Amino acid sequence: MTYFSKVPMFSKEDWKMRMQAHLAAQDDDMWYVITDGPLKILKPNTAVAVTDGAPQIVEKPRSEWTGEDKKKANLNNVANEILYKTLDKIPLARSRCKFENLKMNAKETLNEFDERFSSLVNELAALGKEYDNREIALKVMRALPRE
Template sequence: MWYVITDGPLKILKSNTVVAVTEGASQMVHKHRSEWTGEDKKKVNLDNVAKNILHKTLDKNTFSKIKMCYTAKEICEKLIQIYDGNEQAKENKLSAMQKFENLKMKAGETLNEFDECFSSLVNELAALGKEYGNREIAVKVMRALPRD
């Protein structure tokens, strides 16, 4: 079944007997559904089985991000993009996480200005796939505020 995820849905083909055979290899064409055997039907259904397995393993939040994907391969590629991302996304996420860890309220900065900066950073991280719980956010805000 893994090849359905890596290569996409299987295509049911047959030899094209109408076209002349060249160099010993016959040209393949799609087999009409009325010609499918029981084995062909099982092969075609493998993509549905793979999609079903992937759907059952995802939480509601992740499912909402992949629900528009048509094939198991598209789902897998989207999940890789979401959780791994490309190199630029990884760098952006790391940079934003470092900003988050090092964030401190500056001298002379108002609470509204700090809140705006903090919220923007939390939203940027969420867009990059890194989300913090309410407790983590509250602890970070408390540590970022000045002690005096």
């Protein structure tokens, strides 16, 4: 089974519903892994006598796992990766939007604007987005009021 590497971005209003549908589209059991925890790979215990017609179920040793068992056991890792990729993009997208729309407020001093601007640039750098000096200078000039 191949899982998609591109993770969609969802709005926060319907994020859970859309993420649930996205994960279920990858594998029917993936949402259950998120809500109930990793799947346990089980097998009937043939060493114990069957009572009441139902065999005792025990965890299957890794050495006995089939390819399908390995895929099911790995669903937790795949689901976590999808969630982390999605969640990692949200702060970056929000900060980039702030950066793109940044303007100096009418009653703001140049020092206050510089502090706010520097804080935003540092926040973006911490999230992995860095701008060169030219981009920063252009942004500052565009963000300043015309008068």
